[in-house]
Amino acid sequence: MVSLRAVSKTYAGGTVALDNITADIAPGEFIALLGPSGCGKSTLLRLLAGLETPSAGEISWENNQRPAPGEIGFVFQDATLMPWLTAAENVYLPLRLRGVHKAEAQPRIQSMLAQMGLADFAGARPKALSGGMKMRVSIARALISEPLLLLMDEPFAALDEFTRHRLQDDLHTLWRRTGKTIIFVTHSIYEAAYLASRILVMSPRPGRIAADISAKIPEDEDRRTSRAYTQLVADITHTLHKIMPHE
Amino acid sequence: MNKWLERLAPIAFGVIALSAWQAAVIIMKVPFYVLPGPIEIAQAYRDGYAVLNPALLSTLTVTFAALLLATTVGVALAVAMAASQLFRAAVQPWAVMLQVTPIVAIAPLILLWVPQPFIALVVCASIIAFFPILSNTAAGLAATPQDLQDLFRLNGATRWQVLRLLSLPSALPNFLTGLRISGTLALVGAVVAEFVAGSGGFASGLAYRIIEASYRLEIPRMFAALFLLGVSGIVIYAALGLLERLLLRKRDA
Numbered sequence: 001m002v003s004l005r006a007v008s009k010t011y012a013g014g015t016v017a018l019d020n021i022t023a024d025i026a027p028g029e030f031i032a033l034l035g036p037s038g039c040g041k042s043t044l045l046r047l048l049a050g051l052e053t054p055s056a057g058e059i060s061w062e063n064n065q066r067p068a069p070g071e072i073g074f075v076f077q078d079a080t081l082m083p084w085l086t087a088a089e090n091v092y093l094p095l096r097l098r099g100v101h102k103a104e105a106q107p108r109i110q111s112m113l114a115q116m117g118l119a120d121f122a123g124a125r126p127k128a129l130s131g132g133m134k135m136r137v138s139i140a141r142a143l144i145s146e147p148l149l150l151l152m153d154e155p156f157a158a159l160d161e162f163t164r165h166r167l168q169d170d171l172h173t174l175w176r177r178t179g180k181t182i183i184f185v186t187h188s189i190y191e192a193a194y195l196a197s198r199i200l201v202m203s204p205r206p207g208r209i210a211a212d213i214s215a216k217i218p219e220d221e222d223r224r225t226s227r228a229y230t231q232l233v234a235d236i237t238h239t240l241h242k243i244m245p246h247e
Numbered sequence: 248m249n250k251w252l253e254r255l256a257p258i259a260f261g262v263i264a265l266s267a268w269q270a271a272v273i274i275m276k277v278p279f280y281v282l283p284g285p286i287e288i289a290q291a292y293r294d295g296y297a298v299l300n301p302a303l304l305s306t307l308t309v310t311f312a313a314l315l316l317a318t319t320v321g322v323a324l325a326v327a328m329a330a331s332q333l334f335r336a337a338v339q340p341w342a343v344m345l346q347v348t349p350i351v352a353i354a355p356l357i358l359l360w361v362p363q364p365f366i367a368l369v370v371c372a373s374i375i376a377f378f379p380i381l382s383n384t385a386a387g388l389a390a391t392p393q394d395l396q397d398l399f400r401l402n403g404a405t406r407w408q409v410l411r412l413l414s415l416p417s418a419l420p421n422f423l424t425g426l427r428i429s430g431t432l433a434l435v436g437a438v439v440a441e442f443v444a445g446s447g448g449f450a451s452g453l454a455y456r457i458i459e460a461s462y463r464l465e466i467p468r469m470f471a472a473l474f475l476l477g478v479s480g481i482v483i484y485a486a487l488g489l490l491e492r493l494l495l496r497k498r499d500a
Contacts, residue, residue, distance in 0.1 A: 069403025080394040
């Protein structure tokens, strides 16, 4: 779907955020970008979104077709909802920007909110929603335009563990059901192992891809307690020990 | 703290202060042309309301026209500054300079240049009033959350869409704060401009009545006019505060 060839990003002032990143991302993959703070995972996500441009190297898309507006969904670390709009109006935003009429969008908005378990909260403003619900609205907003690629920047990092587990379950189910390509930035080994079909481990200063681990946890088992999951967590932990500079 | 007590406190304080004032004036036998007591002031208002009320209306008309002009100019400049870094750099220092130059010093020039006195008064008052709206709205626009701007960009939003759907709504609380400050400043500006115009012979507004009363040593009437101005200021401030609360509560609740 998208290939990164020797992509680097150096900021004005000389900070090298990313150094020589090469990776191929296939359609339908769920990729976790795993690494400590400051390893450039978020920068990589912003490059893919087209919010920033690489200083060197190339990002090439399948069929040479840069995604059109709305073909990339982006979920930020905070829910970043507009407080003066209701949940439904927040979800409507990407369609509204494209000139889709509200009446026409209404069924899609309703079904998206229902999929996210928010059917009863369409008219609620963000202030009245819990952190987990706000994040669900944010994900619904990212999915409403039916993007080819969903980019998520540590979306569950600020949630409590119970809420986080539920959202992880739902996201994983959603991925299995829709087969959407997802790139998910996280600094949690457990989260990466639980969610992803492939884990790109990044090392900091400058950001590099240090390991590329494919994750195969049988879907029929209880993922969170399965042996395969435990084994994967152990593998990632060993990999991280090897590549991280000891402080 | 008891809420009723808190509501009552300013009124009680006013009554006590006025009583003390009245008592002091009576006991120390202060002549009315130096310092009249509150009762004399009330009498002066009763005798002079036929003159004072139309003057107040005239001052308030200038105030609201000025607030309207200041809001239009202030918001337009703030939007232009948010849209163009170059424009901001070019205009900001001049706006500050206009703000720090005392309006009494500029007013004679404006009265000279603008032949229609009402418009001249409005221009003077809006020069004082526009700055808080400009600076608050500009600060609000500049503080538009970056993540939301990115989201708009990813969805191919035009600059107009970003402004209308994101920047302006997110700057609304700042704008309303600016508007509240500007409301009372517009009143101050109107009075200052009327003073300058009044000493040039243009008879209108409460400021002119104050000058007139001082020439005639009608000190109680001066105080009555001052009292009207003070009450107008409080009412404007409170009304804009109420508007702010209503708009934001309806929107964000």
